[in-house]
Amino acid sequence: MSVSTSAVEQHLAALRACDRCPRMHKPVVVGRAVASRVLLVGQAPGDKEPKLGRPFAWTAGRTLFKWFHGALGWTEDDVRDRIYFAAVCRCFPGKRPGGGDRVPAPDEIANCSGWLEREFALLRPALVLPVGKLAIAQFLGERPLVETIGHQISINYRGHAADCIPLPHPSGASPWHRIEPGLTLLHRALKLVAAHPVAKNPCNLPKVR
Ligand code: SF4
Known part of the structure; x- marks a missing residue:
């Protein structure tokens, strides 16, 4: 089946x-119900x-969708209809006292990883696209971006084999993807995504045993 x-x-x-994390702001942010074999894993939603009511709805999303359009020719709707959007945490963590978004705490990351694990079991993704350092660290450990992008x-990932092509975070707060060597490494990563066989037909799902 x-x-x-x-x-x-x-x-x-x-x-x-879900209401596992008392410090997280609700509502939970989820993407579209697409039965895709490509799983994009963001970090956590922002305040917008x-x-x-959707992940990557603001400025970082505009940049992310521009990347996909350049690499695959897909519109934002195409991307949302063809790639399942997951995240390290699915709730907005709130602001830090000094400004910027609070980084999810280890217990919150552990809580939300249960949902990610279920998504691996359900979708059996062949290609995983972690976006940003926190997401990349869930699959590859903490490593400098230049070693992974x-x-x-x-x-x-917890018994599920897949290919992983990390992407930098498209947030305007970090210039990493706009200057060298980030610019060249980002283009290389997007080429890898476009060339991956499952990206050509992401919703051709395998049989579940
Ligand atoms: S961050 Fe994840 S585990 Fe925590 S309340 Fe939100 S959906 Fe639930």
Whole structure:
């Protein structure tokens, strides 16, 4: 039996109702119910995403979707319909007293990883695209971006094997992807995504045993 969109919808309904982390701001932010074999893993929503009701809804998203358009020719809608959007944490962590968004705490990351693990079990992604340092660290450990961006790396996430192509965070707060060597490494990573066989047909799901 192949994975159905309704199974993904059921998963998202349970995720939307999650209240495991008392310091996280609600609502939970989820993407579309796409039964895709490409899983994008962001860090955590900002303050705009809960109001707008979708991940990457603001400036970082505009940059991210521009990258995909350049690499694959996909519109924002195409990307949202073809790639499943996950995240290290699905709730807005709130602001730090000194400004900027609070980085999710280890217990919050551990809480939300249960949802990510379920998504691996449900979708069996062949290609994982972690976006930004925190997301990359969940799959590859804490490593400098120059060692991971521009590479396709085999991963095994809690028993699920997949290819991983890390991307930098498209936030305007970091210039990493706009200056060398980040610029060249980002282009290399996007070329790898475009050349990956599953990116050409991301919703052709495998059979579930
Ligand atoms: S961050 Fe994740 S685990 Fe925590 S409340 Fe939000 S959805 Fe639940």
